[in-house]
């Protein structure tokens with residue numbers, strides 16, 4: 056079906072507008088309506104309630120970062136502790152890749168769950184799995200047990216990685232949404248730094264790896280109780296679930312009771328209107344489950360939601376953008392540094408490869424802070440268009456520098472020396488180039504794709520975000536599996552040049568189809584994508600909002 060053919064399904068709310076107004080997404084009618092209804096310009100800061108729950112929900116990001124970051128040091132310290140034999144290469148790759156593989160499987164399923172039972176329940180269930188996975192890993196004495204533990208953690212990571220940005224995004228005022236969602240990226244990258252440090256501290260102790268993997272249970276348990284006791288469901292989910300009074304109560308806390316009462320009403324009206332439009336549209340399509348109840352209707356509704364993600368033009372465009380960004384986030388090769396930088400640094404002759412690779416994790420964290428400070432002011436699109444060229448420059452320099460380094464076989468890496476003047480210079484150039492690349496990544500591509508939930512309307516938000524997250528984990532698995540073979544097949548020069556080419560592709564795609572969504576309320580983003588990618592118009596309107604700030 057073409058985009059235009061699908062439009063009547065979603066444009067029911069325009070039925071009472073004159074024909075010419077119906078044709079223009081950004082006509083004055085819409086603009087005034089939007090600006091009058093959800094005008095957040097008087098908001099100065101997010102407020103303690105929002106900060107509290109963003110930080111509490113962000114702990115899942117810490118677990119995500121920790122569990123994905125800790126595996127490299129765990130693998131080198133296990134020795135013969137599992138199944139009474141040294142780990143084979145096959146064991147190692149299974150242990151590493153089962154986490155991302157199960158994350159890939161989990162996200163589309165928990166995407167459905169988040170719609171049926173709520174966002175909060177998914178975060179809580181992920182916590183339980185984080186705890187179980189961590190305990191199983193630290194207690195097991197077999198390779199199979201380790202793989203089972205890592206797989207359980209994979210399900211938790213897959214669920215948490217999509218639901219936490221969704222949860223934060225649905226609770227935040229539009230004005231601060233970019234920054235607040237970036238907090239979860241700060242937790243992820245912070246978790247990776249902590250994992251490197253813990254890995255380094257425990258790696259020399261006998262059985263230290265059991266502590267490395269077991270420690271992850273603590274923040275998960277703490278988060279479980281905090282969430283269980285204090286944190287609310289999101290107002291958007293509550294409206295969807297027919298609990299409007301509760302939704303209003305949460306919004307009052309978000310905007311500050313009595314301070315911005317008008318805003319609370321305005322946001323509620325917008326969410327309700329979006330829901331009514333969607334119900335109208337669903338009725339127009341004769342969708343299942345609208346009037347019916349029961350399990351069969353629920354299953355049909357899920358199938359219908361999946362179909363609507365593809366059939367409805369605005370949803371399809373949102374899905375294309377979200378999956379594209381998540382795909383590029385991984386295919387640009389960043390996680391090959393996360394998983395293998397210690398190996399690379401030992402090959403090029405660094406005496407303390409683990410410590411050197413800590414600098415990669417630290418740079419990632421430090422520059423995510425830059426994104427946190429500027430993302431709402433600079434905008435998602437512009438921050439990507441500025442930062443991806445930095446990644447290309449870093450990768451290109453890396454490729455060139457590898458051309459001047461002769462790599463020893465992996466087994467002889469320990470004996471590689473930094474004796475000659477050329478071998479002293481080029482490893483440092485490689486380190487500098489990688490740090491530059493990581494800085495560019497952290498500012499943009501490392502975090503902007505996690506803003507994904509804002510692209511989707513409420514009816515398909517959870518599913519759409521979950522599918523984009525599955526793209527992330529699928530590409531992550533691919534990079535994990537292909538990096539070492541590519542280094543052999545194409546040499547490091549070819550591998551890093553290829554990643555640079557992927558980044559160029561990412562830049563062009565962002566430039567062509569990613570509209571600016573910073574500062575828009577969640578209900579207004581749909582309007583941007585309704586008739587096309589809306590890039591030019593969104594940029595023009597973003598500039599207008601910036602002038603009005």
Ligand SMILES: O[C@H]1[C@H](O)[C@@H](O)[C@H](O)[C@@H](O)[C@H]1O
Pocket residue numbers: 123240243244247384390393419500501502505531
């Ligand atoms: O946003 C995160 C972050 O950039 C991490 O450092 C990276 O390891 C993840 O794959 C990514 O999803």
